[in-house]
Amino acid sequence: MITFELTEEQQLISDMLTSFARDEMAPKARDIDEASEIPQDILTAGWDLGLVSATIPEALGGSGGERSPITSAIILEKLGYGCASIATSIMAPSLFVQPIVDFGTDDQQSEYLSLFTGDYHAASMALQEPHFTFDVVDMKTTAEKNGDSWVINGVKRLVPLGTTASHFLVIARTGKDKGLANIDAFIVPRDAKGLTIENESGTQGLKPVATSSLTFDSVEVPAKDRLGGDAGIDGRRLINTVRLGGAALALGVARAATDFAIPYARDRVAFGEPIGKKQSIAFMLSDMHSDCEAMRWMLWKAASQLENGDDATKATTLAKDCINRLALRVADNALQVFGGHGYIRELPLEMWLRNARTLTLLEGPVAV
């Protein structure tokens, strides 16, 4: 049945994170971006909300909450609203954790998940590759079976938290066939032999989130660390959770920009009256609001298919297409409302444009 009803728990989380985003994250976002560094206290405060460990079984020290892509979408929108860079730093470990929750063998779960039930712990996923026409269905990084191990070769780029992650979930092709179904994931510690990790030069958006390039020169991974063991994983499901994660953050950025532009347009006087009384500005804001609504329902629709256990590939593609176009447009128009003031790095408008631009190109950097 069609319903937009949140569960009571979702409503509670949503309210809590609305406050956290508004009171804790948003006021620091501008400085954090400028400094390209995230202070430990906000990281700790965010981590202590227990979002990453929420779905880790109680037996392993987690909260044992139900795995819900809808709940994740709500969480990530709110965090993205507060600050996409802080959100990424707190939640990028979900790129490692959620797939293990979803697909990990019992052994993999008990070996790795408890890392995330205490203090802040960084882990990440290595997915992006260096070429411009990269697409996840057509990866160059390969894993070949060699006796009891897998041997990984290839280069991964733009790995978030790559400088601090203890482990990476490395996405690679194990067969010759293209397509999401033929994707595999491997758990690789940062000190694996043959793995070279290099700091990267920086990115347009999500500036404070340091990224790394990972070069795999015949890195040997024991068979037990292939995610899902012999069964492997549902590649479509994995990629869809990653795609929707970034989309949820981008939506949050767009909504933040919209909510920031509205009072400005109401109060800022030019040509003798508030600029919001000019239809050109008013209609821009109206479309920004409508776009945010549309994006959220598209996100939820795809997430609800994941939630129902359906193949959400088509709905995810549609949601990503919608959000990639609209989130960027919204952020870009929000800047326009502020004119020259939006171009200066004092207000967060230009940061939101860079963050929206970056999030709408990445796969990830978080997972629903």
Added chain:
Amino acid sequence: MITFELTEEQQLISDMLTSFARDEMAPKARDIDEASEIPQDILTAGWDLGLVSATIPEALGGSGGERSPITSAIILEKLGYGCASIATSIMAPSLFVQPIVDFGTDDQQSEYLSLFTGDYHAASMALQEPHFTFDVVDMKTTAEKNGDSWVINGVKRLVPLGTTASHFLVIARTGKDKGLANIDAFIVPRDAKGLTIENESGTQGLKPVATSSLTFDSVEVPAKDRLGGDAGIDGRRLINTVRLGGAALALGVARAATDFAIPYARDRVAFGEPIGKKQSIAFMLSDMHSDCEAMRWMLWKAASQLENGDDATKATTLAKDCINRLALRVADNALQVFGGHGYIRELPLEMWLRNARTLTLLEGPVAV
């Protein structure tokens, strides 16, 4: 050197046709569309301007004017401004005449061009084919050499003036290779053996211009009637003239819709003031005006490359892409300015939308 300067002659033609479009064509356009029939007097008046015969050599009874795609672009924009359906009825013969002027052998010129130096005479081009994914580089209609003749097989659709044309220039593939360079054209009389001509059911736009389907069942064409004789034609150039012809008409339609919407927005009062004082309407009109400017220069740029004898394929593709998108948008927004009144078949707005929609999908129906 870059210049937007018209020659004195072009300026004279432009002025003359501006008057003709405004005084003779535009006032009749709405009724003609509704009646799906073009009165003989306006056809005669238009034909007598001598536009089709302008470039036919004097020796053959024409005016012997220089062949100028720029001049044609100016003429067609003005005629499209007045009424695209009348314009098509007057100028569709250019689809037959101009290629013969451009590529015809002396014999072909003397045999066929004098048909067009007297009273109104219909001829046309058969280009479009029945499938949706049709593209001129990938035609199904073929012409195979058989002794001293060519044998044509295939189906052509949406042939303008197909009900009255005495001859058709039939576009067909003579080789296996795709691409514009491998296109050939054949002069076929309407009573050719094996050619079946059927009236079509009508079209969304250009309603008064009857179209026909032509079925070629091993139609034999003597070698002398292959356009350009043994040398054939420059297929790129031919198709570029046809593409720009339709684009010029579409631009005229867009400009007409814009010029009609401007005074309405200035005078029509709603909510206590002229609707043109609302930024949403004012900005729509502003963009319509800017789009018309942009379209004209793109059209002229491509036409000037044809004029200079250059390969204008890229410039034509760009001009067509620009005009296909913008002319439709302009016509659609002009209707929006009029709201419900634009939707009623009393004002010409809905007609312009249909004509713009149709012209931006056709190759042709005229040639620059």
Added chain:
Amino acid sequence: MVDFSISEVDNEILAQLRAEGKAGEKYTRYYEDHEEEIIPKKFDEADDFPSIMSLMKKRSFDDTPGATFQMLLIMQRAATLGVTLQTRTGGLGNAALGAAGTDEQKKKWGGMTLAMSITEPGAGSDTKAIQSTARLDGDEWVINGDKIFVTTGIRCEGVVVWATVDKAAGRAGIKSFVVMKGTPGFNIVRKEKKLGIRTSDTAAYSFEECRIPRENLLGGDESVPKPGQGSASYKGVLKTFNMTRPAVAAGGVGKAKGALEWCVDALKDEGVEVDWEASAHNRTSAQQTLIEMEADTDAAALTVLRAAWLADKGQPNNVEASVSKSKGGDVCRTVPQRAMNLLGAMSVSHDHLVEVYLRDGRISDIYEGTGQIQRLIIARNILGFSSAELS
């Protein structure tokens, strides 16, 4: 828990509605070309389909709620181009009667088809500029004025007319009156010829000293506010827009959906199909365009469902109704346009129905308030400006 799946019984109902619409497509081109005719109340093919009402009884309490499901029905029906096989009683005026009429009035006119007549030559979206007047003369109201764009204005049995009883009062003075066909002074000026929606009869009226009983004031005498009482009644009328805007939006979204489906099917026949897993760089331009068209259409559909779902929950949906109408107004224009882009020149031929989507769909960004009006409403709400402050 957030969900967008549809139950089996709902899918069954939607499938039948689609089949019915498709069955009506054999008559579509004829009525495109014969706009002067009014379609019969019933076509033979209607007997092949059980009434939707009987199917609706199978729905359970756990199904998609009522108003939300209504939107799906409208979208599904609009996605086909078929004429209505069996015309049901009722017009837009019936909705107004249901919302604002007294019990007695509902009983009296409920079974008739009532049109709704608001727009005037000088007042489109600007309803407070209404010039038509109603004055009380003894026990009769006397109506004067010109009206245009009256949907079902030809075949209706009566009409709900907006007129002002007190020009000085502005919106508060505007009342609705029920006028029966045949009342002296009620003239049908013409049937409009339109770009599309040609089986919908649109009329222009003029009222000249048209006298109707005092009881024909919708809502009864109570609906005339006492001095200083404000415009509760006018707001009541506006409130009905909260479902009509999503409903009209649903119609526009349906046309977009229909154009998209038509295009997908036609291209599939010629070997073009979206591979949902293909890399972006491995998609053709047509495949990518189909994805964008579907994303836009889906997004618009979801805003419609959202607005209706809020109504189902009894929550305010004024902004959401306008969001859905503005999004629906966008896709009803762009998606049929893009479908024709992908189908090329043959799509303009009357051999095919796809061109009708563009013409029919176009109205959805105009009536029930243009996209511009919707954006004004949204902007006023989010900016906290009154209609005087932002106009």
Added chain:
Amino acid sequence: MVDFSISEVDNEILAQLRAEGKAGEKYTRYYEDHEEEIIPKKFDEADDFPSIMSLMKKRSFDDTPGATFQMLLIMQRAATLGVTLQTRTGGLGNAALGAAGTDEQKKKWGGMTLAMSITEPGAGSDTKAIQSTARLDGDEWVINGDKIFVTTGIRCEGVVVWATVDKAAGRAGIKSFVVMKGTPGFNIVRKEKKLGIRTSDTAAYSFEECRIPRENLLGGDESVPKPGQGSASYKGVLKTFNMTRPAVAAGGVGKAKGALEWCVDALKDEGVEVDWEASAHNRTSAQQTLIEMEADTDAAALTVLRAAWLADKGQPNNVEASVSKSKGGDVCRTVPQRAMNLLGAMSVSHDHLVEVYLRDGRISDIYEGTGQIQRLIIARNILGFSSAELS
């Protein structure tokens, strides 16, 4: 006869400008990351390039006319991302001096770099809202007020400041004054940190009882209108916009061109290239997008050339200047965005310069009047409304 071809000598000049710009790209990332530094007046690489001036002498009377050719130069330069290898004297204030200064003033300040200071915290595009004042006190003007967004405001030697001598007179009261760096009361408040154009130094100023000689009024005392004489001087200042708007538009178009070229080259390296003859249905989505980007960019470029060409012909170009600015403002945003769409996630990496196009380009839809202001100007002109009637 209409023509858009470029002569050999012009192509040579453009090619050198491009080479120069490309040579400067080795420094670009450094100055992106070190916005606090002012680039040197000259880099070593500058010596590899003859002065453009010497090349310009080869141009003949038959070449593309001057202002039009200037637009090509700006576009070509903007299409690269390199820092300026050799800074030439002159700022926006020099243009104002050239347009409005007396001969004496031109001689005195012509060799210096003058910035232009118009915008105030409370007055962006709305120049008549200017609050800065100038009052005559004996033989001195005394300037007071705050100014922002002063381009080359750090490295300039002086500045042309707009201030009002008579608030009641509205626009007619606004005059330009030349103020030299170091004048007491002329304070540089800060250097702005910006999204892009980081080698362009943008300053905020405050003037506190800043005294300048009476002769520093641009145009001399004559420029102050007698009562009832109208605002000729203000119009004179506005008139200079007829070339600055196309010039700024050209900058935006250049960024779009540059982003497109970068994208085309990078994709070519990975095997993606437009086949200009391919059927629409045989093009990939990326190929089609490249075509649309180029069409949009070309169209915007042509509107810029049109506006400049009219100026070359001595014809009014007020509308055309705004058309070019609105089109340039569109493509400077959409084309770099779309280039990054085609290049995917790697395009955000600082390993590549392509992301700079988006940040640098973005300013072109803001300064010299936003796209919204341009549309207002166009609309007023085509509708025949005054700025009071349509605002």
